[in-house]
Amino acid sequence: MRKRHIAILGSTGSIGRQTLDVVRQHPDRFDVELITANNSSDLLIQQAREFDVNNVVICNPDKYAQVRDALADTDSKVFCGIDSACSLAAADGVDIVVAAMVGFSGLRPTLAAIEAGKIIALANKETLVAAGSLVMERSRSCNAPILPVDSEHSAIFQCLLAAQGNKLEKIHLTASGGPFRNWTKAQIETATKADALKHPNWSMGAKITIDSATMMNKGFEVIEARWLFGTGADRIHVVVHPESVIHSMVEFEDGAVLAQLGCPDMREPIQLALSFPERLPLNNRKLDFAALGSLTFQEPDLERFPALGLAFESLKKGGNVPCILNAANEACVAAYLQDRIGFYDIPAIARDCMATVPFIAQPTLEEVFSSHEEALARANGLIEKIAR
Ligand code: MG
Numbered sequence: 001m002r003k004r005h006i007a008i009l010g011s012t013g014s015i016g017r018q019t020l021d022v023v024r025q026h027p028d029r030f031d032v033e034l035i036t037a038n039n040s041s042d043l044l045i046q047q048a049r050e051f052d053v054n055n056v057v058i059c060n061p062d063k064y065a066q067v068r069d070a071l072a073d074t075d076s077k078v079f080c081g082i083d084s085a086c087s088l089a090a091a092d093g094v095d096i097v098v099a100a101m102v103g104f105s106g107l108r109p110t111l112a113a114i115e116a117g118k119i120i121a122l123a124n125k126e127t128l129v130a131a132g133s134l135v136m137e138r139s140r141s142c143n144a145p146i147l148p149v150d151s152e153h154s155a156i157f158q159c160l161l162a163a164q165g166n167k168l169e170k171i172h173l174t175a176s177g178g179p180f181r182n183w184t185k186a187q188i189e190t191a192t193k194a195d196a197l198k199h200p201n202w203s204m205g206a207k208i209t210i211d212s213a214t215m216m217n218k219g220f221e222v223i224e225a226r227w228l229f230g231t232g233a234d235r236i237h238v239v240v241h242p243e244s245v246i247h248s249m250v251e252f253e254d255g256a257v258l259a260q261l262g263c264p265d266m267r268e269p270i271q272l273a274l275s276f277p278e279r280l281p282l283n284n285r286k287l288d289f290a291a292l293g294s295l296t297f298q299e300p301d302l303e304r305f306p307a308l309g310l311a312f313e314s315l316k317k318g319g320n321v322p323c324i325l326n327a328a329n330e331a332c333v334a335a336y337l338q339d340r341i342g343f344y345d346i347p348a349i350a351r352d353c354m355a356t357v358p359f360i361a362q363p364t365l366e367e368v369f370s371s372h373e374e375a376l377a378r379a380n381g382l383i384e385k386i387a388r
């Protein structure tokens with residue numbers, strides 16, 4: 001395999017740091033061409049030095065001078081702002097773009113990379129939630145394959161390699177159930193931010209950890225699966241699997257089910273996306289089945305986790321409704337992380353936004369952005385009314 005040149009959008013986040021750990025283990029295979037961060041200037045500087053990165057983007061203009069001065073004695077070129085991230089991700093020296101920014105902000109740079117025909121290692125599921133139809137259409141027309149980094153979708157992708165053109169009957173999307181899996185509704189109602197941030201199996205950023213606690217993350221993964229694999233919502237079945245050992249499964253018409261298993265470690269799907277179709281050694285923990293003993297499964301509870309039902313509903317309504325759901329959720333999670341609203345205010349506000357922000361059946365990209373802004377404004381208005 002020729003050395004692959006990687007751009008990491010969001011290199012200081014959880015996925016970004018684990019991507020660099022994969023690169024650290026295979027310096028002969030990967031070269032880091034571009035890293036970008038929103039705010040974390042100190043870590044960005046450190047990463048640029050360690051990996052001798054050609055282009056470095058800090059999005060926050062207030063941090064630009066600090067990063068530029070700190071890297072003045074290196075060969076790294078330092079840029080500022082999201083437009084630089086978009087154009088550098090699309091530049092000639094890049095083979096693969098790891099889309100690991102948080103939330104809707106990942107949409108524009110990911111689209112820029114798709115339009116330049118790059119291979120996309122997609123960790124930013126909000127891109128597909130907000131604009132799945134448009135993003136997949138451009139991925140096809142621009143010959144820019146999207147390789148999933150989300151562990152469930154990587155699992156489904158891997159299982160489908162064995163499909164040999166046979167029809168997929170069903171996807172079984174596994175969910176850990178998050179920190180509140182065994183909590184009653186009354187307990188969840190009064191859960192603090194600290195409780196919600198304690199994910200039992202996966203170590204992730206704050207936004208996705210809250211999304212896991214509400215199970216909005218699983219809902220978004222249903223939408224992500226719909227777009228990546230062209231499967232209707234009625235063929236995507238969420239099953240709670242607390243051990244997070246089976247990363248997801250596919251079922252064929254004859255009832256045969258294929259599963260992909262592994263210890264919960266995001267570096268595994270990240271590395272596969274970077275080296276695909278090759279597999280490389282990885283210094284992760286390997287499965288010990290006897291030590292595991294058993295794997296367990298249960299139905300998700302939509303009563304305690306209404307966000308999951310909202311995601312299915314948004315997919316059924318289609319158009320800009322998933323985009324509205326995503327925007328409302330971003331506003332609510334930010335407010336919840338500031339202790340301004342309660343846990344169940346998140347789905348309640350999202351439901352309101354889905355019903356009130358005007359429906360658009362086939363939104364253009366401009367309409368995706370305007371729907372996002374409208375839903376943010378509506379959600380923030382509702383948050384203001386109830387904020388403590
Ligand atoms: Mg996932």
